[in-house]
Amino acid sequence: MKRIISSLALFLFFFINVAFGQWQPDVLGDGFEYRIIEMPDDYEGAVSCALVRSLPENPTGKAVLYVHGFNDYFFQKEQAQEYNKHGYAFFAVDLRKYGRAYMEHQRRGNVRNLKEYYPDIDSCLSIIRRDYPEVVLAAHSTGGLIASVYAHDYRENLPVQGIVLNSPFLDMNFPKFKEGVGVPLVSFLGGVFPKAKISSGEDTFYAQSIHQYYGGEWEYDLEWKPAVSIPVSFGWTRAIYKGHKKVQKGLDIPCPILVMHSDKSVYGNEFSDDFKVGDAVLDVEDIHKYAAYLGNDVTIVTIDDGVHDLVLSRKDVRETVYNVIFSWLSEQNL
16 A cells, blocks of 8 residues: 555656646757756755757657766757757756756765666656657767666667667776776675765866867866766766666667767877867777667667767767768658
8 A cells, every 4th residue: 555655646746747847948048948857855865857958940740858978967959959950859858966957965976776867767758758759769878878778677668769879888998807896896885885985087088178168169067067077986886887787688678779989989198189089988899899789679880080979079070970860760760
């Protein structure tokens, strides 16, 4: 009986959010709007996510929901506008504890189980599917990992018709010993000491390759997406590690999947122009390898000179990215 009452309460909570939430002008301007979706409290207290939208002039009745990565939030206006040009209503979620949804009592990006994000995605899809029954799930980096395990877990009743992954985070990018011994150890300890912190590194090379402040092309909020990545916790490491292990055992996502990644990873102790033409965050060979584990209908495309977030690459590269996306969507009738 308690479980039934709890389920009814949760249903009522989400129904009120979906039915009565208000859209308001977004920080991106240009017709972008957002709404806050409140969630049940978690181990840090109050929780919400944020849904951003940009609607096309010539709608086709189709929509896309975009999920950002770690140390990130939605700011890629051009991506939304490209989808709009092709008739898609574009929606993006700022997951709990990120960007528009962040609250001062929270640790940015904190999570102990990737399933914590499922209600965020569920709520957004519930709002979208009231007007758009056909939805593509698009995701970048850690968002790609979240979207993948979500789609696998919902495979019996998947609420999306296709998935587009931009440099999905399918394995750690560490030396073998650290990946084979250090990460599993921290993951184990994360079950006991989830709040313990770990540095994510001190370099700003990725930010230097994309942000206008450093001479890059893009403007975004360095409070919401810091140049030095936010620290992670043992609990976060545990959640990611378990997600990776799930992917690497093989998923059974029933819909068609497009996976894109750069042609090379870049490394170095000093910033150079190499960071503008390669993935400075993940190992692209890992992405290519484990993408094939996602399901039975996976298309993998290598993008020459792409940066980690492929839609932030230089103009000719991202034009290739969009050509790949919309050609694939057309081929899949999505």
